[in-house]
Amino acid sequence: MSATDQLKALRVRIDTLDERILELISERARCAQEVAHVKMANLAEGEEPVFYRPEREAWVLKHIMELNKGPLSGEEVARLFREIMSSCLALEQTLKVAYLGPEGTFTQAAALKHFGHSVKSLPMAAIDEVFREVVANAVNFGVVPVENSTEGAVNHTLDSFLEHDLLICGEVELRIHHHLLVGENTRTDRITRIYSHAQSLAQCRKWLDAHYPNVERVAVPSNADAAKRVKTEWNSAAIAGDMAAKLYGLTYLAEKIEDRPDNSTRFLIIGTQAVPPTGDDKTSIIVSTRNKPGALYELLKPFHENGIDLTRIETRPTRSGKWTYAFFIDLVGHHQDPLVKGALEKISQEAVALKVLGSYPKAVL
Ligand SMILES: C=C(O[C@@H]1C=C(C(=O)O)C=C[C@H]1O)C(=O)O
Structure with missing residues (x-):
């Protein structure tokens, strides 16, 4: 059989498999809808239905990882099932999740990693605002950073727990890769200023000392904020992650510039459940x-x-x-x-x- 014919045959098989996968996903989604009906039909008087069940979702993901025999990695299949569950849950209820914004921050990436992409994620200007939105019941959950493997605790988050009565419902860990980013009109030989969040500047301190020792480092409220600024400035660069780079259409001048290759941040899911x-x-x-x-x-x-x-x-x-x-x-x-x-x-x-x-x-x- 020629290569063309082999490919043709394989693609026919893939199409048939996709059709079966679609059927199964739809059947799963209908089950989730039924779960919602059962939850609604069995409420005590005045009781609010609880659609999102983090303990059940954790079990589903772990179960899938245990069953997985490859060739996809456990993490890869879990990510796929994370999104399937996110879509199924959205048929029951679209969760509203507040995170430390603006759009494009690592905290948004953490929120989507934890809940999947079928939630409504809402950027807040400060950690305390995330707490207040949850307390006010304007959102179902909040996502805030709590510790970084290089820089330690996020004190704003710890202090907010002293001020507000909220519960921790989950945790997310995210590998943090920082890049040096510029806008399309930047004169890369004339960079006089590098913007980023103070934590990120600290996480890239040695790299900056080696490559840009005489360039001013300016701390701004978030990496996404830094990315936004450099889009239109010809003499400055930003340190931020992939989400912010994509959001503002920036160019990578240097990739993965964090001093420690295992740099990661832990985030908490806060709620009332x-x-x-x-x-x-x-x-x-x-x-x-x-x-x-x-x-x-x-x-x-x-x-x-x-x-x-x-x-x-x-x-x-x-x-x-x-x-x-x-x-x-x-x-x-x-x-x-x-x-x-x-x-x-x-x-x-x-x-x-x-x-x-x-x-x-x-x-x-
Ligand atoms: C289907 C349910 O509701 C939600 C959706 C889940 C899913 O799609 O597997 C799991 C837990 C809940 O967040 C359930 O409670 O079992």
Whole structure:
């Protein structure tokens, strides 16, 4: 058989497979519609239906990854199913998700990675605004950055948890690649200014010292903001990611300029919905202690005694009193797991204050 005939035959097979895939996806979508009807028909009086179930979605993705035998990677098939679920959920309810904007930020990329593309994503000007939109019920969820592997905690986010009563419903991790971008009329030999968010400038510090030691670095509110500015400036460049580059039609002067190749940022999904256990969860708490010797040691002891793994501890001053600190702790497990529950009960007896910010499925993708 000639190559042309071979290709022709293969394409006929692909067409037939696509038709079957379409049939199956449509059948799945109809099932999701039925799920919505069942949820609506079984509400107690005054009860609001809960369409989005993060614990179920995490299970579906993990199940698919476990079943997958290739040739596509587990992550690749999970991304496809992430989008299928996103479309199915949109038949039940279109989620509104606020994120730290403007459009084109890594936080928007994180929101779409977590929820898929069938949500309505709404850019906010500041982290606190994302929190306020969720508190006001103007959106279903919010997405905010919380820590970067190179630069550490995002303090605005931690402080917002002290001010607002919201729950963490999920986490997303995103590999962060920064590029040096310019507009089409830029004189690349005359760059006198590089714009970016302070965190991104810090994540590319060594690269900038080596390649643009004498160029002014200007911190702006977001990478997308930086990208927007350089579109029309002939003597400046921006550091931003692919989404912003595409959104503003910029040219790549240098790619992947972050100092650490494993540079990644963790984002949190904030909402008002408590998430049931999946068996592979994390819990975030805020706790403050009396200011006495050994207080932090005493505080952490119950975790050690119950064999609970702490993945992060961060300290922030609170505004309620001088030298009073709040500890943000992430641990492995759900707050309903007996060992976690026991440790938290012991801690709440000792601590000045303890707040469980939420238990949520570990990031699957
Ligand atoms: C179908 C459901 O509703 C939503 C859609 C899901 C899906 O498409 O698989 C999974 C969980 C929910 O977010 C459900 O609750 O099972």
